[in-house]
Amino acid sequence: MVRFYGRVKELSQLEEIYNTPASSLVVFYGRRRVGKTELSKEFVKNRKSLYLFVETKSEELLLRDLEIELGNVTGIRPRLDSFDDFFTIVFGMQEKMVLVLDEFQNFAKVNPDFFSKFQRYWDAHHRESQHMFIVIGSFVGMMKRIFEESKEPLFGRATYLFNIKPFNFSDSYAFLNGLSSFELEEAMKTYFILGGVPKYLLLAAQFSEPDAQSVFRKLFIDTQILMEEAKNILVLEFGSEHKGYFSILEAIASGKAIPSHIADYTAMPHGTVSKYLNELVNKYELVKKEEPVITGGSRNSRYFLQDNFFNFWFRFIYKHYGTFEIDPDLAEDIVMKDLNTYFGYAFEDVAKEVLIMLNKQQKLPFRFTDVGKWWKKETEIDIIAFDRSSHDALFCEVKWKHLSEKEAISIIEKLKEKIKKVNGTWNENYCLMAKKIDGKEKLDFIAFDLDDIKRECVNSIHQ
DSSP states (O other): OOOOOOOHHHHHHHHHHHTSSSOEEEEEEOOTTSSHHHHHHHHHTTSOEEEEEOOSSOHHHHHHHHHHHHHHHHSSOOOOSSHHHHHHHHHHOOSOOEEEEETGGGHHHHOTTHHHHHHHHHHHHGGGOOOEEEEEESOHHHHHHHHHOTTSTTTTTOSEEEEOOOOOHHHHHHHHHHHSOOOHHHHHHHHHHHTTOHHHHHHHHHHSOSSHHHHHIIIIIISOTTTTHHHHHHHHHHGGGHHHHHHHHHHHHTTOOSHHHHHHHHTOOHHHHHHHHHHHHHTSOOEEEEOOSSSOOGGGOEEEESOHHHHHIIIIITTTHHHHHHOHHHHHHHHHHHHHHHHHHHHHHHHHHHHHHHHHTTOSSSOOSEEEEEEETTEEEEEEEEETTTTEEEEEEEEEEEEOHHHHHHHHHHHHHHHTTSSSOOEEEEEEEEEEETTGGGOSSEEEOHHHHHHHHHHHHHO
16 A cells, blocks of 8 residues: 655645634645545545545436435435535534545536536535535646636635645655665656656556666556556647647647747747647646746746656657557657657756755755746856845756766856856856766865755655
8 A cells, every 4th residue: 555645735734724613615726646636535534524526427426426425424315306405415514524526627517507506505604614625626727717717606715726736856756765766866767757746656666667767668668558648638638629739738848948939840820829828828737938037028938848747748759659659669769869868958957946955954055035047049057046135146057967077167167158148247156966976076166966966855855
């Protein structure tokens, strides 16, 4: 049995909400497999609770399920002829209870009036009730619409919306270590492929040897467990327009970061690209829009995928789908040739995570308040972390390579030249992160490699 891991902050917030004397309506949304249901199950342990998975079946059959669940809670199975009966019984119960409604958006298919009924009963009775409703949804766009669009019945009713995200690298490493003996580098490469989705990390530990290439072969070629995963998730999310969204996501995963390049890659009109990008950022939260961290501006924005798994899938699986069907071994060779380059980009986000961890622990020359990428025309700096008031800045380059001492010094010398193009006057500090840095203890700048990252990750796990 796999024990529940992580989500400490979310559990603490739920506890705080539960302990208030008022009723509450809590929303969990986030991509499939991220652990929303497991979080709800962990929270309701030893509490009076009702759990319903909302299947897309007839209202009558779903009401039978609710009769059984209410019977389990109260000891007496009621008769429910409508959702009005359900709400009347629930809001009439005096003892505090947690009601978990999983895949909540499916009520739209069961009975389109359900949300209006919920709103009417909530508005009429929630002030004299203490119940806690937890509603869970995997269709991000639909869940955000239900609770955030002003025309929807449940707009403004949610006490709190939890965006349940994949684990970061530190939590993913701890999770994998609890299941199998992954060395740090292999755990990191596995994270670059699968992201921090607990279900995928569990599959990696269960089905493969503790190395990333084995994880890839087992889950995408031998068993094909994850071969269709992104497609299955996103076709349901996007509906009939999925091909357009898929084209945009493939372009971004292939390194096209600005709208004009995305339009050229996809052969789609610029207006259509802008529409899809806006929805991918704001509605579906699959893409992030970034500006240079110093003196940015929306005209200089770039777009990146939020999720390692989708990034990997669109860059390698979707792009070469036909080859995987015809000749899986050839497809694996194609992936392996480009995989190190992909790891290099993915490593930048882990480097940023490590810097944030060090910043909280006050292990850097100063406490920074902002951190991000920087670019200006053809010049790029992987990470700049800085304090706007003191003008202290840490300029950092990230390399997925084994570097000699001479190579490390050369990279920092080139970095100093790039810094001259950054607006403002800064108290400059320099940083290099790489897989391995020889002679790092002799260098006069911050040099961090996987050995140091392992130490910091292990420390954070035990804190």
